[in-house]
Every structure is written in C-alpha cells, then in structure tokens.
Amino acid sequence: MTQHDASLDAVLAHIDSNFNASLDRLDALVRFKSISTDPAYKDECQKAADWLAAELNGIGITTQVHPTPGHPMVVGHDSDTSDKPGPHVLFYGHYDVQPVDPLELWSADPFEPAIVERDGVKMMFGRGTSDDKGQLLTFVEACRAYKEVLGALPVALSLLFEGEEESGSPSLLPFLNANKKELSKDLALVCDTTMFNADTPAITTMLRGLVGEEITITAANRDLHSGMYGGPAANPIRILAKILASLHDDEGRVLIPDFYDGVSELTPEVKAQWDALPFDDKAFLADVDLSVPAGESGYSVYEQINARPTCEFNGITGGYTGDGFKTVIASKASVKISCRLVGQQDPDKIRENLRAFVKALVPADCSVEFSEHGASPAHSLSPDFPPLKQGAKALKDEWGKEAIQMGMGGSIPIVGEFKSILDMDSMLIGFALDDDNIHSPNEKYNLTSYHKGIRSWARVLAALAE
Structure with missing residues (x-):
C-alpha cells in the first residue's frame, strides 16, 4: 500500500466514524429558513451564510461573508498556501432554498429535519436537504476529514456559496465580474446534480x-x-x-x-454507455400518460432529452x-x-x-x-478532459460501478457564467436522486447519498492531486 492509499484510507475511516456528527451539522444547516425569494427571510439567509463561514473558518479555510444588494456571498480559500499538485479548484454551492408552499402537503415542519426509514432506506426530510444544503455539505465534510486527519487538503481549494440561486441569482454576475482575479481558478466543481440512480454515480458532462x-x-x-x-x-x-x-x-x-x-453526435463510447443504461423509453412517457415519442427521429428518448x-x-x-x-x-x-x-x-x-x-x-x-x-450556451466536457477521467475513476472506486457520463436536459446558468466570465470549465458531480422531491413538499436526501457523497468527494480530491 502506498502512502497515498494509506492517507486516503485514514480519511475515509474518519468520515465513517464521524458520520453522526456530519448528520448533526446537516440538521443545523437545514433549520435556517433561507428562502431567498421572500424578503421576510433575509435574516435567515444571513444566518445561514454566517454559519457556513464559521464552519469553514473552524477547519482552517479562511472565509468571509460578502454583502451584496441581495443575499450574501460566502467565499473561502484554504489557508494552506504551500505548492500542491493538481488543479486549484473552486467549489460552488448555494445555501438558499425554495419556498415551502403548499405547507399543508408536508408531512412535518419543513425546517425541523426528521430522519425516517422507508423500505430499509434511511432519509432526512426537510427543505434544502437535497437542494442544495446536503449536496453542499458533502464537499465541506470531505474537506473537514482531510483537515482533521492529515492537517491539509490534497489540492489547492477555494469555495463560493451563494444565497440567491433559487431566485435567479441577481447578484451573482456582478459579483463574479468584480472578483474575477480572486475566483478564477483551474477547475470548478459543482454539486447540484443527480446520480443516474440510487447506486450508480454520474458526472454530468452535458448541459443544454x-x-x-x-x-x-x-x-x-x-x-x-x-x-x-x-x-x-x-x-x-x-x-x-x-x-x-x-x-x-x-x-x-x-x-x-x-x-x-x-x-455533434455522441462519441461511440458515450453512445454505447447510454444504450446500455436501464432507461425505459416507454415507461418514461407512460408516467405522463403518453406513448409515442415526438422528438427527433433516429434518436432514443434519453438522447432527445439530454443531447439533442x-x-x-x-x-x-x-x-x-x-x-x-x-x-x-x-x-x-x-x-x-x-x-x-x-x-x-x-x-x-x-x-x-x-x-x-x-x-x-x-x-x-x-x-x-x-x-x-x-x-x-450549452456546456459540454471533452471525453479527454483529464479531471473527468480522474473523477470517474474515483467514483467507481467508491460505488463499485462505472460513473455514467450523463447529460441533463435542463440548464445550470452558473456553469456557463464560470466559463464566460472566469474562463473556467466545470465538472458536475452530484448525489441527489430524481425522487428527492426538490422544490416540492417533503423534500428528502437519502443518508446513503450524504454518506457516500462525502466519501466520494474525498476520493475525487485525492484523484485530482495525482
């Protein structure tokens, strides 16, 4: 076993033994009613930003809360400035959440997180558990484990958390333009996407x-x-x-x-991977009482919604x-x-x-x-993009399955803005599931998504340093 392997194993073991403490921190963050679109919750957004800054400063990542005309930006830089291998990465997430209406459809208070077990699967219910507080904390908790076990992160790191993603990000573009030098790094990491299914990891390489x-x-x-x-x-x-x-x-x-x-057409490798996915065209349409694909002839339903x-x-x-x-x-x-x-x-x-x-x-x-x-514009990563290969290997090591190079039919504007303003490509790795009810009543995040998400980011950071 190499020193690198031993160090990673120690970090993963620490994540496992301290998982309950990680859950407690997710519980604390979800309790902030950080609804960005409603002015009545402005103080709650400020509190969530302050809480994140305190957590990051507490593990040695120098962090400031920057006021904007709307809700604050949280910007952190790892205080360890020694030369490190791999890219300097900027991790992005958002701490604001959608409104909870209609409240009567929630089974419990949206801001009183509850852990429930259903069909053998444990999950935490609450607004923001999946989008994006749980996702955001998977990365923060991986960084915490590195700091507490090894005293340092494997790569140079900065973080940007915004509080207006769910209300159109009106302050984001001015903030990026005003802070280009500080925020422009080698690679952006975004954790606001999904896995292919509950046990198959994915990297979103295409956004329309x-x-x-x-x-x-x-x-x-x-x-x-x-x-x-x-x-x-x-x-x-x-x-x-x-x-x-x-x-x-x-x-x-x-x-x-x-x-x-x-x-462009899909590469033969991605085409073969997609054709092998357990995606049922008929079931997808039947779920909305349709049966005949109406898109571009010659392409599967999965291709139509992700790559055409x-x-x-x-x-x-x-x-x-x-x-x-x-x-x-x-x-x-x-x-x-x-x-x-x-x-x-x-x-x-x-x-x-x-x-x-x-x-x-x-x-x-x-x-x-x-x-x-x-x-x-659309976003796509070249199959030869080195971080993509490193990230895919790290995810396979954690989940035991090849990471799907997934497309996404929707758009994530921040990815295009990172490219156009900061000249930075983005790699999107998320652990949410399609049934997490994001933006809907009874939003939840599977504890496996949270736990293995933390472990996955630990592996990805190690891989990027190679």
Missing part, C-alpha cells in the same frame, strides 16, 4: 443551453367581428399557427436555418379565452418559445435566425415584435 423568445404578431388595429371581417381580414392567430407549424418537419427536426451548426437541441412552444395567447364564446378576430397573437441548445450552438445566432425565419412569413400589412427572455 437556452434561448427564450416571445413573439407577438399584430394585424388589425383592433379586435374585429368575425362575421363582418372574417375572410378578408388577416387573422394573427392563423398566421402564428402557420409559422409555428413550419418550424419543424415531419421527422421532428427544427427548420430554423443553420440551427444544427455546432451540434429542441424548439418548443411554451404558451400561446390571442383572442377571447374566457368562459363562453366570442366571435372575434384578435388584433394580436403571441407565443413564448424556448430553444434548448447543445454542443457549440451559438445562442445569439439561433435568436437572429429564428427572428429572420418568422419575419419572412409575416404578411406585408402585419407587424411582428420580439422580446428576449434570456440566452445561455
């Missing part, structure tokens, strides 16, 4: 980006009586419907010009939509569209080409207006 756009078509200068004007008068609802129908072909491909520029771009219609308005019936030709009709992006698709180019596509189909005596609703 997003373009949001609202389109409003105006025809007549007022709503018209459909008996008097029906026929000769342009109907913006009909115009809009025709435009929307022309955005896809019969195979589900998006017809916006150059839409697929920058879209989309153009979806999220809401259409126009004319009379109240009770009863009104024979009116609306003067306006609008749609909200979201495009999920993958690979190297350019959000600005997608928006520009979508607008040009729509303008070309609007009649000459009608007008169209566009409103932006955000844009962010």
